[in-house]
Amino acid sequence: MRRYTLEVAGQTHVLDIEELTANRFRVFLPDRELEVVLSDSEDLAEAVIAPSIAPSATPRTAAYSAPSADSLEPVPALGPPRQAPQPAVGEESLRADVAAPMPGTIQAVLVKEGDRVRAGQELLKLEAMKMVNAIKSPRDGVVAEVRVTAGQGVNFGDVLVTFRKG
C-alpha cells in the first residue's frame, strides 16, 4: 500500500492506494473505498483516473474503468452494484462535504446555511442502530448547504452538509 499526499486547490488530501494487480488499484478515501481499473493499452498520462468522489447513495465500491478502445472488462468490484464514472466536481471535492458514515436517521440538525463552523464542531446527530452519533465538521468553514432535515433517513455516503469558501 502506498500513501500519497496531494494538494488540490490549497487543500491537502491523503490517499492510500493498494495495488491489487497490475491494473487494479484500491483507493482508500477517508470515508470509503474505490476500486480503480486501469486499461494497460492506454498511455497513463491520458487515462482518466479521476472519478467523481462525490459520495453516492448506493455502492460502497465502484469500479472505474479508464476509457479506451479495447478496454478490458472491468474486474468485478467487491460489491455490487457498480456505478458508472461521473465527472469530477472540481473544487467541491474530497473532504469538502460531510457524508453519512453509515445508514441511519438524522435526529437533529444543529447548523444552518451560512453558519461558520470550526473543525470538530457538531453539525448533526445521526441515529444508527439505536445509538445517537455526533457528526462533526472535518474542517473550519462556512456551511453552504444542509441537505437533510431531522427525521430523514440517510444511506451510507449520502451528502449531509456541504461547505463553501468564506
Add this chain to the structure above:
Amino acid sequence: MGADTLALLSQGLSHLSPGGFVMLLAGGLLIFLAVAKDYEPMLLLPIGAGAILANLPLSPLVAEDGLLSILYRMGVGNEMFPLLIFIGIGAMTDFGPLLENPRMMLLGAAGQFGIFGTLILALALGFELNEAASIGIIGAIDGPTSIYVSNLLAPHLLGPITVVAYSYMALVPLIQPPIMRLLTSRSERRIRMPYTQRTISRRTRVLFPIVVTIVVGTLVPMATPLVGMLMLGNLMKESGVVERLTGASSKELANVVTLFLGLAVGSTMRAEAFLRLGTLKILILGMLAFALDTAAGLLFAKGLNALSRGRFNPLIGAAGISAFPMAARVVNKVGLEEDFENFLLMHAMGANTAGQIASVVAGGVLLALLGAG
C-alpha cells in the same frame, strides 16, 4: 389473649433470621441498582423483588404451591423461560452487519475465550467441574445462556451466577474501556475502517437463520435449543410474513417471560444458598471472565490487523461478546474518542451479533463436554 395467640400473630417476627435479613438487603441493593443506576432494570428489578419476597419469614410465595415456586418449576427448572427469551432476542436482532462482513464471526469466537479461561481458574479455586463450567459460562456474557447452562450443570449456583452475569452486563461500559485502552496503542485505535455497505438480499436473510440452525445443531447438538430458538425468532423477523408473531415474540412474550424469569431467579437467592464464600468467588471470577473475553477479543483482532497489514481496528475485537448492543456501542465510543470521524459502530455490531451466536454455541459445547443433557 393467650400466649399461643400472641405467638401465632408474631410468628413472622420470631422467624426473622440474620441470613434472611441480609438477603432482604441484597434484594434491596439489586432494586437500588435497577432504579437509581439503571443497571439492567428489566431483570435486576424483578430479581431483587423475587429475592425479597422469597426471604421474608415463612413466605408462602416459596411454599410448595407458592407463586414463585410455581414460576420456578414452570420455566426455570425445565429451561423453558431462557429459551422463550431467545425467541424474542432473535426477533429483535438484525444480523445484517454480520452478513455484510462475515469475517466478524471469527471475533465472536475469540470473545468466548473467557469461558474456558474462567473455567480453569474456577477449578483451581476448588470448585467442582460442573460448578466451574457454570461459572465459566458467565464469560459468555449472555444472561439466558448463563441461566440455561448453569441450571443444567449446577442448579444450586443459579442465583449467584445469574445475578453476577446480569450485574456485570450492566457494567460493560465501565469494565471494557480500560482494558481496551491498555491493550491497544493510540495509533491502532485510530485505524479507520470505512463502512462497507453491501445489500443483503432477502433470500440470504431468510436462509441465514435456517442454515445456522442446521449447521450448529448438527455440530453441537447441545446448542440446538438455544440456537434454534434464537434463529426461529430471527427467521420470523426476516421472513416478514408473520409480523404479528414477530411482534408478540419481541414484545409481549419477551416481557412477560422476563418478569417471570426474574422473579423465579430471585426466589433462588435464599440465604442458605447465597450467603456463602462461593458467591464472593463467583463475583470475582465473573469479573475475570468479562476481562478475559475482552482481552482475548482485542488480541485476536490485533492478529487480524497484522494480517491485513494495518487495516483492521483492534478495538472491534472487544465487541465479539454477547452483551448486545452495549459492547458495540462501547467500541464505537472509544474509537470516536480518538478520531471523531471514525465510526466503528457497524463493524462492531457485526462482531457483536457474531458474539451472540458464538456464546450460544459455546454454551452447547460446554454442555457437550460435560456430558449433560
